[in-house]
Amino acid sequence: MIALDKQVQVVDHPLVQHLLTKIRDYQTAPHKFRRYAISLSEHLVYEACRAMKTREVGVETPVGPAKGVSMTDYVILAPVLRAGLVMAEAAQHLLPAARIYHVGLKRDEETLEAKSYYAKLPDSLPNDCRVFVLDPMLATGGSAVAAIDLFKKMKVENIHLVSFVAAPEGIKKVHSVYNDVHITCASVDEKLNEKGYIVPGLGDAGDRIFGT
Ligand code: PRP
Ligand code: URA
Numbered sequence: 001m002i003a004l005d006k007q008v009q010v011v012d013h014p015l016v017q018h019l020l021t022k023i024r025d026y027q028t029a030p031h032k033f034r035r036y037a038i039s040l041s042e043h044l045v046y047e048a049c050r051a052m053k054t055r056e057v058g059v060e061t062p063v064g065p066a067k068g069v070s071m072t073d074y075v076i077l078a079p080v081l082r083a084g085l086v087m088a089e090a091a092q093h094l095l096p097a098a099r100i101y102h103v104g105l106k107r108d109e110e111t112l113e114a115k116s117y118y119a120k121l122p123d124s125l126p127n128d129c130r131v132f133v134l135d136p137m138l139a140t141g142g143s144a145v146a147a148i149d150l151f152k153k154m155k156v157e158n159i160h161l162v163s164f165v166a167a168p169e170g171i172k173k174v175h176s177v178y179n180d181v182h183i184t185c186a187s188v189d190e191k192l193n194e195k196g197y198i199v200p201g202l203g204d205a206g207d208r209i210f211g212t
Contacts, residue, residue, distance in 0.1 A: 008171060008183045009047065016043045020164065020186040024202045030211035034086055037136070037209060040164060040186065041090030048132060048160045048184040049094065073130045073158075078103050080135035080147050081118065083205035087134035087162065103133075103150060105143045112196040114142040119150055130158040136205040138166040138185065139198050141173030148178055164205070165189055167198045 002010040019040040023033055054069035075098040079088035088100055104118025133147045144161055151159055159181045161174065166185040169192050174181055189198050202208065 007175065007179070007181065008166075008188070009185075010188055011044060011047050011184065011186055013043065016040060016186050019043070023164065023208070024200065026203065028208075030208060033208050037086045037164070038090045041087040041134070041162070042093060044162050044164070044184055044186060045087070045091045045094055045132065045134075048162050048182070051158075051160070051182065052130065074126050074128070075099070076101060076125070076129055076131045076151075076156075078131055078133045078147060078151065080105055080133065080143055083136045083209055084134040086209050087136060091132060091134060091162075098132075103147045105146055107139075107143060107196070109195075112140050112142060114146045116146060121150060121154065125151070125154050125156055127155050127157065129156055131156050131160070133159060133161045135161070136164040137198060137201070138163040138170035138174070138183070139192055139196055139201075140167075141170035144170065144174050145177050148174070148181060152178060160184060165198050165201055167192050167201075 002012050019036050022028055022036045053072050055072050057068050057070045059066050059068040075095050077088050077091050077098045077100045079085050079102055081102055081104040101121050105114045105116055107114050131151045135144060138144050148159055161181055161183045163185045166188050168188060171183060189201055191199050193199050
């Protein structure tokens with residue numbers, strides 16, 4: 001794992017980089033893209049979980065007592081629609097007890113501003129809960145900041161953003177607003193192009209996942 005700084009982790013595991021290469025390939029069809037994206041998400045969420053708290057517990061094996069741990073965090077998965085849905089499916093395999101709050105955001109293709117169209121959150125959340133915002137693409141950072149805003153307004157302190165690919169512009173934007181947000185990704189790419197796409201990126205994640 002490469003830690004670009006304390007808050008940004010790039011997972012350089014060969015399996016992660018292999019899966020990333022598969023989904024970057026423009027020839028990868030949607031049904032394969034989804035399969036690779038689910039595996040990639042599992043690996044990235046797994047890494048993002050390193051910060052989770054545990055408490056010591058005792059356990060009886062068939063042979064005798066052993067020391068173990070139990071995860072204590074109240075975990076929330078916040079997939080950003082649409083593309084984040086594939087990541088939520090994967091994250092649920094690892095964290096089956098997590099609550100899932102969907103966040104609907106759509107980037108305006110002209111202004112690149114993220115517009116909210118759905119957010120169904122509870123009236124309150126435990127302050128010490130841990131939120132994983134799941135969005136494959138961190139481009140301008142507008143969508144990520146809008147999603148994080150929802151939880152910051154509810155006084156959540158531990159927020160992780162998990163993305164496949166991040167642009168330097170997006171990381172800068174997120175950390176200019178919330179410098180305590182942890183970012184886990186498989187790559188920090190070169191830049192954004194004039195249309196706000198990550199270069200080289202992987203194209204439009206939502207379109208590639210859903211074949212639209
Ligand atoms: C894409 C992507 C992110 C967002 C990133 O979603 O999945 O949510 O763009 O861009 P930003 O960092 O510049 O905000 P999009 O708005 O295209 O919606 P979709 O997933 O429904 O296609
Ligand atoms: N959203 C995407 O899906 N891809 C990009 O490169 C940028 C934003």
